Amino acid sequence: MTIDLPFIWIAFKEIIKALPITLILTIVPLLVGFLIGIIVALVRIYKTRFVYQAANGYVSFFRGTPIIMHIMVIYYGIPLLVDQVASKFNLNIQSSKIPIILFVLTALSLAAGAYLSEIIRSGIISVSTGQLESAYSVGMTKIQAMFRIVLPQALAQSVPNFTNIFIGFLHTSSIAFLVSEKELTGAANIVASTNLKFLEAFIAAGIIYWGLTIIVEGISFLLEKRVTSYSRGGVS
Amino acid sequence: MIILKDIKKSFNKSQVLRGINLKINRGEVVTILGPSGSGKTTLLRCLNFLERPEAGIVQIGNIQVNAKNATKKDMLSVRKQSAMVFQHYNLFAHKTVIENVMEGLVVVKKVKKREARIESEKVLEKVGLSDKLHFYPSQLSGGQQQRVGIARALALNPEVILFDEPTSALDPELVGEVLSVIKEIAQDGITMVVVTHEMSFAKEVSDRVLFMDGGVIVEEGTPLEIFHAPKEERTRRFLHRISGESFFTALKEQVN
Numbered sequence: 001m002t003i004d005l006p007f008i009w010i011a012f013k014e015i016i017k018a019l020p021i022t023l024i025l026t027i028v029p030l031l032v033g034f035l036i037g038i039i040v041a042l043v044r045i046y047k048t049r050f051v052y053q054a055a056n057g058y059v060s061f062f063r064g065t066p067i068i069m070h071i072m073v074i075y076y077g078i079p080l081l082v083d084q085v086a087s088k089f090n091l092n093i094q095s096s097k098i099p100i101i102l103f104v105l106t107a108l109s110l111a112a113g114a115y116l117s118e119i120i121r122s123g124i125i126s127v128s129t130g131q132l133e134s135a136y137s138v139g140m141t142k143i144q145a146m147f148r149i150v151l152p153q154a155l156a157q158s159v160p161n162f163t164n165i166f167i168g169f170l171h172t173s174s175i176a177f178l179v180s181e182k183e184l185t186g187a188a189n190i191v192a193s194t195n196l197k198f199l200e201a202f203i204a205a206g207i208i209y210w211g212l213t214i215i216v217e218g219i220s221f222l223l224e225k226r227v228t229s230y231s232r233g234g235v236s
Numbered sequence: 237m238i239i240l241k242d243i244k245k246s247f248n249k250s251q252v253l254r255g256i257n258l259k260i261n262r263g264e265v266v267t268i269l270g271p272s273g274s275g276k277t278t279l280l281r282c283l284n285f286l287e288r289p290e291a292g293i294v295q296i297g298n299i300q301v302n303a304k305n306a307t308k309k310d311m312l313s314v315r316k317q318s319a320m321v322f323q324h325y326n327l328f329a330h331k332t333v334i335e336n337v338m339e340g341l342v343v344v345k346k347v348k349k350r351e352a353r354i355e356s357e358k359v360l361e362k363v364g365l366s367d368k369l370h371f372y373p374s375q376l377s378g379g380q381q382q383r384v385g386i387a388r389a390l391a392l393n394p395e396v397i398l399f400d401e402p403t404s405a406l407d408p409e410l411v412g413e414v415l416s417v418i419k420e421i422a423q424d425g426i427t428m429v430v431v432t433h434e435m436s437f438a439k440e441v442s443d444r445v446l447f448m449d450g451g452v453i454v455e456e457g458t459p460l461e462i463f464h465a466p467k468e469e470r471t472r473r474f475l476h477r478i479s480g481e482s483f484f485t486a487l488k489e490q491v492n
Contacts, residue, residue: 128326130322130324130326131326131327131328133286133320133322133326134320134322134326134327134328134385134388135328136284136286136315137284137286137315137318137319137320137398138315138319138339138340138343138344138388138389138392139312139316139340139344139345139392140340141312144343148339148343149328149330152330153330156330229372230330230331230372230373230374231329231330231374232374233374233375
């Protein structure tokens with residue numbers, strides 16, 4: 001077997017058409033997960049009654065099981081549930097009409113929420129309690145102090161961790177090809193098997209992933225410099 | 237006016253405050269002295285409910301709260317009557333000097349941003365930081381940071397400013413600039429309660445000095461009474477211990 005170098009470029013052009021799907025599968029779960037993460041982190045920090053145990057269980061489960069399993073369970077489980085409910089209440093909903101991408105987005109969002117909540121929680125804890133006390137001493141409420149003083153610093157300090165998660169989820173989105181979602185890896189698989197050029201197709205996909213990661217790292221570097229400028233000391 | 241009635245507080249079963257009664261008049265400057273562990277910082281923190289006393293009554297201005305059944309709202313309204321200057325400054329790290337001072341005005345007192353800015357600039361000028369408005373705390377020396385802390389408290393125009401060892405974390409050569417700012421605002425007639433280890437400062441600035449030990453106020457009086465004619469043995473011993481050094485320098489001066 002020889003390697004067909006020019007075909008890498010042909011494959012590249014074909015595979016990159018799937019880039020929007022990969023970006024959707026990365027960005028949407030992270031945005032939804034960010035909201036879940038903030039809420040879960042606050043619940044766990046304030047030990048809010050009734051929901052505290054649920055939040056602990058959620059984080060423990062989703063961080064303790066592989067993401068591929070979340071996708072599979074939701075992909076096979078939700079349709080079953082939907083059909084059961086629909087037949088029971090005579091609703092005119094068919095699970096087969098639900099686009100597959102919704103299952104994948106749900107699974108990835110729940111996983112992202114669990115991972116992000118831990119990042120946000122550690123960010124919140126890292127802000128000195130002294131600042132919280134001084135916020136209270138000027139008469140701020142708990143919510144004002146959290147959202148105006150603590151969270152902005154917690155999130156700024158977490159940028160490197162967010163980047164890690166972003167890159168992780170960019171690559172994790174490739175699992176979606178198992179449920180025949182045509183993102184980068186899925187597209188590479190199709191190109192590979194129709195042309196019987198597996199090595200070339202996956203090299204092309206790898207180049208795309210690597211390029212994306214380099215871009216993300218660059219953006220993160222600039223963002224980090226900007227949002228943590230306050231802590232750098234020295235005279236500006 | 238501040239009134240404390242029978243304030244009690246303990247941490248893990250060890251009683252830190254054993255029933256403190258205190259009345260502070262408007263415009264009075266009160267300093268609290270005492271060995272470490274005597275409860276002076278805890279007393280200060282009970283005044284604005286950063287620590288919640290188990291029992292007793294706290295009154296600042298015309299807000300009176302019984303510690304036993306104080307609600308969140310009660311504690312908030314007491315805090316709005318007071319402001320605090322911390323040993324470790326505790327400035328908001330992500331906000332500039334002027335934003336630090338404006339924050340309480342805008343968020344708590346609901347002052348319009350433009351007015352808050354004018355007011356904050358005025359206060360910052362008073363503490364000598366007009367040229368540092370847009371610096372972040374991390375770009376300032378300890379003394380400058382503490383002056384921002386004082387400005388932040390002053391801007392709120394509270395009934396009382398609580399100082400928790402405001403110079404204890406500073407390099408010796410920076411202590412002076414902070415003390416002189418505090419002295420200046422003391423002369424403006426603002427009610428102040430100061431926990432400090434700076435004896436000469438306490439002597440100079442206070443209307444009244446309290447000596448605390450073992451969770452009670454052992455003795456109180458004018459600076460003259462406390463420093464030159466302490467009645468209690470515990471006070472005498474403490475002052476002797478702490479001023480050992482200055483006695484020594486006085487002796488040296490005599491020798492020379």
